[in-house]
Amino acid sequence: MSKITRRKFLAASAAGGTAIMMAPTKKAFAAGSFEGFPDGMGVLVDLTRCVGCRTCEAACNKEQKLPEPALPFDDYSVFDEIHHGNQKRRTTDKAYTIVNRYDLKDSDEPLYRKIQCNHCNEPACLTSCFVNAYTKTPEGAVIYNSHVCVGCRNCMIACPFHIPAYTYHSVLNPVIKKCIFCYDTRLKEGRPPACVESCPQQVMTFGKRKDLMVIAHERIKKNPDKYIDHVYGEKEVGGTGWFYISSAPFEEAGFDVHLPKKPIIDNVKDFLAIVPVVLTVWPALFTGFHLLATKGKSHGHGDDHSHDEQEGH
Amino acid sequence: MVNASKQLITGLGVLLLFSVLSVSCYAMDYPEEVEIDSLANLYEPVIFDHAMHVDATEGCAECHHHTTGTPVLNAYCAKCHTGDVEMDVVACQDCHSADPVSPENLHNPKPGYSYHNDQPNLKAAYHLKCLGCHREVDGPTGCEDCHAKTEAGDKFYHSGEFAPKEDAQHGAEHE
Ligand code: SF4
Numbered sequence A: 001m002s003k004i005t006r007r008k009f010l011a012a013s014a015a016g017g018t019a020i021m022m023a024p025t026k027k028a029f030a031a032g033s034f035e036g037f038p039d040g041m042g043v044l045v046d047l048t049r050c051v052g053c054r055t056c057e058a059a060c061n062k063e064q065k066l067p068e069p070a071l072p073f074d075d076y077s078v079f080d081e082i083h084h085g086n087q088k089r090r091t092t093d094k095a096y097t098i099v100n101r102y103d104l105k106d107s108d109e110p111l112y113r114k115i116q117c118n119h120c121n122e123p124a125c126l127t128s129c130f131v132n133a134y135t136k137t138p139e140g141a142v143i144y145n146s147h148v149c150v151g152c153r154n155c156m157i158a159c160p161f162h163i164p165a166y167t168y169h170s171v172l173n174p175v176i177k178k179c180i181f182c183y184d185t186r187l188k189e190g191r192p193p194a195c196v197e198s199c200p201q202q203v204m205t206f207g208k209r210k211d212l213m214v215i216a217h218e219r220i221k222k223n224p225d226k227y228i229d230h231v232y233g234e235k236e237v238g239g240t241g242w243f244y245i246s247s248a249p250f251e252e253a254g255f256d257v258h259l260p261k262k263p264i265i266d267n268v269k270d271f272l273a274i275v276p277v278v279l280t281v282w283p284a285l286f287t288g289f290h291l292l293a294t295k296g297k298s299h300g301h302g303d304d305h306s307h308d309e310q311e312g313h
Numbered sequence B: 001m002v003n004a005s006k007q008l009i010t011g012l013g014v015l016l017l018f019s020v021l022s023v024s025c026y027a028m029d030y031p032e033e034v035e036i037d038s039l040a041n042l043y044e045p046v047i048f049d050h051a052m053h054v055d056a057t058e059g060c061a062e063c064h065h066h067t068t069g070t071p072v073l074n075a076y077c078a079k080c081h082t083g084d085v086e087m088d089v090v091a092c093q094d095c096h097s098a099d100p101v102s103p104e105n106l107h108n109p110k111p112g113y114s115y116h117n118d119q120p121n122l123k124a125a126y127h128l129k130c131l132g133c134h135r136e137v138d139g140p141t142g143c144e145d146c147h148a149k150t151e152a153g154d155k156f157y158h159s160g161e162f163a164p165k166e167d168a169q170h171g172a173e174h175e
């Protein structure tokens, strides 16, 4: 396993190293002026409509051929699940989208919110990936090549929405997994994602991002008492392909309202500058980590533990 | 969902008692019961007690907007529709497209209909209206309160006889 992974990794990094410095960043470096592809598709998510039926989760599971869920998709006890550190449910390698429930301060009715990749105009996952596993397609999807992914998890850390998940359970080929806007099966042919189509409430409206942005503002204008006057994702982190309107303040629905307007790429610019150095030492480091990881596993520890072990000695 | 949309299209061909409504709808002339079956797939058709809902609501406009000749409730619509013109189309599906993502939902292509942009698709028109009201008046809001799941539905939601077995998660961990 180590040989294959390393060979793949080295080949990819040789090709990817130059590409990272040249291609995708150049335009974005012009102070976040890249508004995404002009005809890129997007999804307007209207949080006032969601009733938490989880049909979208079931549709994604089917479309993406994901493993059987732990609980049926019409089991609503999942809304009470709290994971380590007071976390509500998050997307995983087995569920590219999940719906969470949020109790609001000024309302008896809770608010439900579907979470998936937001298909950023300038994706931090993409810019943080040093083997260029990610692509932003002209149709608007942020997809990735799992054959190139080396499982370094940079994108998990870079994503401002905590979306990419890691196949921890796969010993042979641990890679990143996330929502791909149904690119392979639908978006590529101009068809809407499975989750969008399945929703009984049309929480999600599919179309060209720029058209949907007009519609979002129109909905707010026509119903000023119903909506907060903000389209989340219009400007956040340079704009996202999936964006939101809501009746409640976005922070109450678990959104990070402190994200910069500029793309995250500006923050990782400095990081990118040191990439060439990293690339020269990385193969050695990677082999080291890998050996440690394997060693750790045989002792029943995770790689973090084995790393500590090593440093301790 | 590929299958689902195929079935949906076939289902549309078979059509639909709901079009009864479109024949005529004078204030006192309406069907007592309507079977809403055009989209049935994951759930059985809805047998809609129209008469009961006529009694329970303030007026036709609560569901039918301006089309039945009673004053429209939405202030935005009221800018044009004074509510004194009866239309010959009153069924939901006469205006709301069954195609869940038809571009025509976003931009109504009919001349003079530019204020009718951003129309919900038919499935959403039903659910937004029904559930919207039911939530306000504490009516039934569970999916199966209105329509029972079909076998296809159970399969889709991994529920009923298709519910995950005890060891399912365990199995997935070690795939
Ligand atoms: S299918 Fe639609 S209404 Fe149901 S949980 Fe998903 S987004 Fe909400």
Ligand code: SF4
Binding pocket: A116, A117, A118, A119, A120, A123, A124, A125, A126, A142, A158, A159, A160, A161, A162, A163, A164, A178
């Ligand atoms: S939401 Fe996260 S994973 Fe999705 S495109 Fe943006 S940065 Fe990448």
Ligand code: SF4
Binding pocket: A059, A060, A061, A063, A064, A096, A097, A116, A117, A178, A179, A180, A181, A182, A183, A193, A194, A195, A196
């Ligand atoms: S767009 Fe496709 S992959 Fe993404 S959440 Fe929806 S169904 Fe899943």
